[in-house]
Amino acid sequence: MHHAYNGMPATELAGVSWRKSRRSNSSGNCVELAELPGGDVAVRNSRFPDGPALIYTRDEIRALVLGAKDGDFDYLVLRSPAHPGELSELGQHHDQNPPVN
Secondary structure, eight states: OOOOOOOOGGGSSTTOEEEEETOOOSSSEEEEEEEOTOOOOOOEEETSSSSSSSSHHHHHHHHHHHHHHHHTTTTSSSSEEEEEEOTTOOOOSSOOOOOOO
């Protein structure tokens, strides 16, 4: 595999093992991650496995995972688009973070 870069076709990341959350469903609507040989992490959309891969450092992924565990992104899934009046399993979040531009 040659040097990994943001936006490269995920199919060019030969030999990596893509993983998804156990909470993902079988319909293919998943975010998948793969550890790269140099220690970076690739992210792709399972609906488009041949599409672009985003490449992050381990520290960037760590910040994302810890932020998710802390509830920083709960507001993104609080309400189901299919049922706008219904709260998701996360319930009400106590502190909704403003978007970063």
